[in-house]
Amino acid sequence: MTTDPPPEPTEGPARGRARRAFRRWRRTRPFWAALWTGLGGFVIFFLPMAPLGRILQVGVGGIAGMAGGVVLMAMALLVLLLPGQRHTAGVIAVIAGVASFPLSNLGGLFIGMFLSVLGGSMAFAWLPEKPARRRGRLSRTAPAAEGSGTA
Numbered sequence: 027m028t029t030d031p032p033p034e035p036t037e038g039p040a041r042g043r044a045r046r047a048f049r050r051w052r053r054t055r056p057f058w059a060a061l062w063t064g065l066g067g068f069v070i071f072f073l074p075m076a077p078l079g080r081i082l083q084v085g086v087g088g089i090a091g092m093a094g095g096v097v098l099m100a101m102a103l104l105v106l107l108l109p110g111q112r113h114t115a116g117v118i119a120v121i122a123g124v125a126s127f128p129l130s131n132l133g134g135l136f137i138g139m140f141l142s143v144l145g146g147s148m149a150f151a152w153l154p155e156k157p158a159r160r161r162g163r164l165s166r167t168a169p170a171a172e173g174s175g176t177a
Contacts, residue, residue, distance in 0.1 A: 055109040056152035063119045063145030066104030071095020087154035091130025097122045105149045112149045119146030
């Protein structure tokens with residue numbers, strides 16, 4: 027008698043296709059950068075709405091925090107939907123995240139500021155994946171020009 031491992035549950039054809047399509051879409055854009063930036067914006071946005079006993083600063087700081095959180099969540103959507111604008115959105119996200127420190131309850135109690143700066147930095151540094159080179163193809167190089175002055 028042999029003990030074979032139980033068969034792995036298979037996904038339905040539509041669910042597997044949707045998962046592969048989402049994975050392909052996610053890999054063509056800075057998904058994790060948008061996630062961290064949006065989460066940081068969410069923390070900064072909703073912290074001023076906490077009960078009065080948990081808020082460190084009330085008043086104008088609450089409005090500035092809500093505005094900063096909205097800007098950060100908008101930058102997260104911009105990075106996710108328009109990856110070509112990732113540099114601009116990343117810089118704005120880092121600036122808004124750092125600006126949330128004095129303007130909004132210590133930057134969402136440091137958590138929102140950290141997540142925003144992390145996400146903005148990741149968005150700025152993200153590079154699209156280059157297609158894999160085919161093997162067996164000859165690469166053409168330009169012949170060295172005569173008289174170029176190198177000996």
